[in-house]
Amino acid sequence: HLLRLLRRTKPDPGHARRRFLEAVGTKHCTWEVFVAFARSEWHDFGCRETAEGIIRQAIALFGKVETRVHVAYSEFLMLVNDIAEARRALSTAVQQFSPSTRPEDYGFLLGRAEHLEERYGTTDSVR
Numbered sequence: 001h002l003l004r005l006l007r008r009t010k011p012d013p014g015h016a017r018r019r020f021l022e023a024v025g026t027k028h029c030t031w032e033v034f035v036a037f038a039r040s041e042w043h044d045f046g047c048r049e050t051a052e053g054i055i056r057q058a059i060a061l062f063g064k065v066e067t068r069v070h071v072a073y074s075e076f077l078m079l080v081n082d083i084a085e086a087r088r089a090l091s092t093a094v095q096q097f098s099p100s101t102r103p104e105d106y107g108f109l110l111g112r113a114e115h116l117e118e119r120y121g122t123t124d125s126v127r
Contacts, residue, residue, distance in 0.1 A: 034058035
């Protein structure tokens with residue numbers, strides 16, 4: 001919430017980015033902070049590359065154990081109308097999680113991929 005407050009009170013992107021870097025340097029920073037800040041970068045400044053880099057960093061740090069960070073990345077890609085890349089991101093995530101060792105996570109990712117196809121899929125993807 002502090003990062004969002006900074007965005008509203010100090011519209012300088014450099015100030016908020018410095019605070020974000022301070023936050024990610026702590027052991028208490030979660031993947032949600034990365035995603036929230038990335039979305040803020042996109043909505044406030046239109047910086048897709050920066051936002052995408054932030055979420056990719058979250059995936060590098062948390063992606064082996066947290067499926068929701070992969071879903072957040074695909075949702076960001078859908079937000080910026082990059083459906084093909086969102087599809088690839090979810091496909092990659094599905095391949096990372098095994099149905100035998102992590103059935104809940106695997107099922108969750110498959111459900112999100114199915115949702116993407118229902119919403120944005122082509123005729124071929126429905127067959």
